[in-house]
Amino acid sequence: MRILIGAGVAVRLRFWAAIPLAALGGWLLGLATPQLAWxxxxxxxVAFVLASVWRQRLGVAALAGAAAGAGFWFPVLSWLTLYLGPVPWLGLGVVMAAWYLLMGLAIAAATRGLALLPARPWLRISVVALAVAGLWTLREQLQGFVPYGGFPWGRLAHFVAETPLASLVSWxxxxxxxxxxxxxxxxxxxxLFERLGAKRASAEASEAPERESAPAGLVSRARVVAIPTAFAVLGTALALALLAVVPVAPVERTGSLRVVAVQGNAKAGIFDDRESGDVLRAHLDATQQVVDRLRAEGERVDVIVWPENSAEFNLPRNPLAEVQIAALARETGAPIxxxxxLQDPDxxxxxxxxxxxxxxxxGVRYDKMHPVPFAEYMPNxxxxxxxxxxxxxLVQLDYRxxxxxxxxxxxxGETAERIRAGIAICFDIIFDDQAERMVDDGAQVIFAQTNNADFGRTAESAQQLQIARLRAIETGRAVVNISTVGTSAIVAPxxxxxxxxxPFTADAMVADVPLMRGETPAIRFGAWICGVWIALGAAGLVxxxxxSILARRCAREGA
Structure with a gap:
């Protein structure tokens, strides 16, 4: 029995090259985050990470995947060490690197086996590339669910939030x-690997003229792939350039809203030295200042948005705070x-x-749907x-x-016209299901309230704003991303x-924010698109x- 076994299947990076290349690839991937924004x-x-595990032996692929994950996640998550020290940083970093390890194993297994695919080189290249992209997508999805509800941070899409490619997220x-x-x-x-494999197959065929006939796969690979790697890079770059001119998917605008979003620059971190009421007072004072200015300028206010935790603990049971906030809302004629x-009766x-x-x-309330494990509740x-x-x-309360x-x-406003606002509290904004539910439930604008005080002047808040920016484009809704200390911005659809x-100033943003209606293709079909990519990855792996199993069996029979 003969199958297409190309000698090129053995073409892979040596152990001593694969591991450093993987670590370098992960580190370079981290340079695309907002801290440097390269x-x-x-x-x-990504190309370095893929090359390090391409057709690898499983042991080397596991080490390379772990090295890539460590090279990426530990620098990117360094903001966790600011107040909490190295233990949470190491714990989360190890978990996230483990996902890269598993991805490395999957990509190695898929690329080794698919190198044996009896097809023309261009078709084999296409199949392998689609499978690898699907496996990368599968890893991103799984890390967004497991463990403890997942952590969908550091996805490839996040790094293009401020590039021309960002418009694609709406589709x-x-x-x-x-x-x-x-x-x-x-x-x-x-x-690249197809060319290297074909060259090796051609060399082996020419070195064995005495053989009665070369294996079918060997002959098929004797013809070196005609596409130079440089041309593949240029072609891919051209394709991305064409995609970059795709406009944002349109949705219907139904009106506008005059929004004031207040950043109190409060001492709202876990270890900040403050007294009860300080955070509330900071936001009352900052709001009063902007309201006085707007009144002097004859400007109207439709709604005021404060950050996460801005009214501190159990506002409905704090009579003084209730009176102060109501008086401010009454003065402006706008809700806050x-x-x-909150503590419920149970x-x-x-x-x-x-x-x-x-x-x-x-009488309107939203409770955070994605409380953060090890911060807002303690599992196990x-x-x-x-x-x-x-x-x-340190985690004294377990939020449900x-x-x-x-x-x-x-x-x-003064007419008390009702609009529907989507609410995302802090890490809610990073979960796709939150975006889908907000739009499905009729949100015309999104208020993303957050408290980044625990992360100081690190890159965490800028990373979060990247995600909020993409979320605005994906949903076709303006996002009011308001933090206690920053980074705060109002992002258009x-x-x-x-x-x-x-950041770290007491101030307020004022903007006319569009109200939108309808679904973008991303919201309508995004789950299906994700499913197709996952199916491609799973099919490639299987x-x-x-x-690979068939090739080994045939090799044993031939022996």
Missing amino acids: WPMLFVG LGFSGLSAVIALACAVPVAV VLGSV GSYTNSSLVWTGEGDA REFFRALAPDLVD TGTRSPAIEVPV DGRDLARLE GGSAL
Whole structure:
């Protein structure tokens, strides 16, 4: 029995080259984050990571995947060490690097097996590249669910938020955009290894003239792939350039909203030296200043947005705070959408958003749907307490997961006309299901309330704003990203800044924000697009593994 076994299947990087290349690729990928914003390094980094595991032995692929994950995640997540030290940073970094390890194993298995595919080189290249892009997408999806609800941070799409490619997210969604980027990196790598494999096969065929007949696969590979790797790189770059001119998907504009978003520059971090009421007072004072200025200029206000935790603990049971906020809302004639930690009658706690008018509580509430494990609740508390009791005891309250709709009704302006605002509290903004639910429930604008005080002047808040910017483009909704300390910005549905504040200043943004209606293709079909890419990755892994098993069986029979 004969199958197409090309000698090129053995072409792979040596161990001593693969591991450093993988680590370098992960580090270069991290250079695309906002700290340096060298976004072209994204493509170089991904290509290096892919090359390091391409057709690798599984042991080397696992080490290379782990090296790539460590090279990327540990620098990117360095903001975790600011107040909490190295333990949470190491823990999360190891978990995220483990996903890269698994991805490395999957890509190695798929590319080794698919190298045996009985097809023309161009078709084999296409199949392998699509499978690899699908496996990268699969890894991103899995890390967004496991463990403890996942951490969908550091996806490839995030790094192009401020580039011409960002408009694609309105058509493809986050996963679709990540897959396109991964595909653009996989094609040149696939061409390179196909050429190397073909050259080796040709050399082996010429060195064995005495053989009665060469194996079919060997003969098929004797013809070196005609596409130079440089041409593949240029072709991919041209394709990306053409994609970069694709406009943002249109949705219908129904009106506008005069928004004031207040950054109180409050001492809102875990270890900040403050007294009860300081955070609230900072936002009351900053709001009063901007309101006085707008009144002097004859400007109107439709709605005021405060950050996460801006009204501190249990606002409905704090009579003084209730009176102060209601008086301010009454003075402006505009409701205040604010954040407060609430305790329900059953004793459970939620990280919530409320709407306060001149009459007090408007009876509108949203509870955070994605509380952060190890920060807003402690999973497996006894187990982790035995490992790090001091850190675990910092998490005193266990916030429950919200079940209310993330799109709330807000009475705006003096007419009390009601608009629907999508609410995303802090890390809510990074989850795709949150975006889909907000739009499905009728959100016309998104208020992304966050508290970044625990991360100081690190790159965390800028990384989060990248995601919020893409979320605006994906949903076709303006996003009011307001933080206690920054980075705060109001982002238009096409990704432009309508207003922005300097971090660590007490100030307010004022902008006319468009109200939108309808679904972008990303919201309507994004889950299906993601599913197709995952299916391609899974099919490539299964098919490649089957071809490898078949090749080994035939080799044993031939022996």
